[in-house]
Amino acid sequence: MEVKLNLSESLEDYLEAIFDLIKENGSARVTDIANRLHIAASSVNQGLKKLNQEGLVSQEKYGPIELTNAGYRAAEKIRCKHQIIYLFLNRTLGVSEKKADNDACGIEHALSEESFEKMVDYLIKNNYLAEQNCAFKLKENKEEKKMTAEQIMLDKISVGSKAKILKVQSKGRLKRKLMDMGLNRGALVEVKGKAPMGDPIEIRVRGYSLSLRQNEAAEILVKEV
Amino acid sequence: MEVKLNLSESLEDYLEAIFDLIKENGSARVTDIANRLHIAASSVNQGLKKLNQEGLVSQEKYGPIELTNAGYRAAEKIRCKHQIIYLFLNRTLGVSEKKADNDACGIEHALSEESFEKMVDYLIKNNYLAEQNCAFKLKENKEEKKMTAEQIMLDKISVGSKAKILKVQSKGRLKRKLMDMGLNRGALVEVKGKAPMGDPIEIRVRGYSLSLRQNEAAEILVKEV
DNA sequence: GTATATTTTTAGGTTAACCTAAAAACGGGG
């Protein structure tokens, strides 16, 4: 079931930037978004609040910016539209890469579903676009498949899985200890083993092996990768 | 010399609506613009003030809305962009007329000069557009030619010319008299003759012949046609 | 462990583009 949410152009831009930054860097930070869109960080902050209310982004104060499933789908759709318009202008009309990309930014907010699909058909017909590409995925999206990994505490990760640290929740001494062990935001951890009662947990991070108590691991918010 | 004025999307829409209404009805009224754009008349009024400041529209309180030369050129450019995008979507991609027109409305504000020209070239190459058409005129526009008739008082119109009444400036008795003679806004007048000292002036309006004193004619704002 | 730098958030603006309601001006009919 397609829900049509009515995002403003700005919010679409924010969403798209978040999507891109997560693809590129693994995470989207307020300042990164602000730099990309050439606006103040405080403006991004306000935008995030709205996206949060719309249920497209999950954001806690000072916490990592993550897309919800709905947010991921919405962002992908916008990104895809952008890409199609870009390809169309650049490949079919021969518009320079820079201008084509720029124009795509503006047009993506205005183009109807119908025109978009006609562009896709045209690109496929002229072999500028393979069918399994971004554009085509859109049509398949109706089957609800899991597109964003869940946020979960490290002690809940099963042995053998890898995850990326989103946030260390605890405060003070404990937090300090965890971060000194290299458990910073963005770090990749692999759960190597768990003792019978789930305590301690053996993990590998940045090339080191560590042993964590369950209550310590329970303070670390991660996303499976 | 191309001056690039930076109009907001709204102001471009206003300008385009004025342009279209003048083509269609011979005049653009605040309420007509408001209806076309589905906004309140007071909003149009504010917009007109801004266009006036930019020197694109000549507007006096309660007076007729006329485009200046600069305004006419700007409006024509926007209209033309709209038309080209419409043709492109509809003819090349087969987008329905309604959606194509709708999308053109949104896209026209975002499309760069480069993309626009590439679209024009494409349309010409595929015979969807004759060279003397709107798009092509744009390229010629560099030579400053007179595109809008001047606003002038009726007593300054030369014998044999036709003009359209924009406004009757006087008040009270005289205004009443003039309007009772059929000299309303929108009426077409033809100057049939002038006495040696320019007084009286013989005109023909709505099938009648009238004789006006010069001071009376000097109260009537017209536009040569 | 504390100081310093960076990031995020809050507080408090501004501007453009809309709105409604009411006042002012206009235009036509008796």
Added chain:
DNA sequence: CCCCGTTTTTAGGTTAACCTAAAAATATAC
């Protein structure tokens, strides 16, 4: 000439999207 409906303008909002400056939280460096 005066009245009345329509049009235009003014007055006084609201909202979204930005801003700057400063406070609060977090991250890093010594």
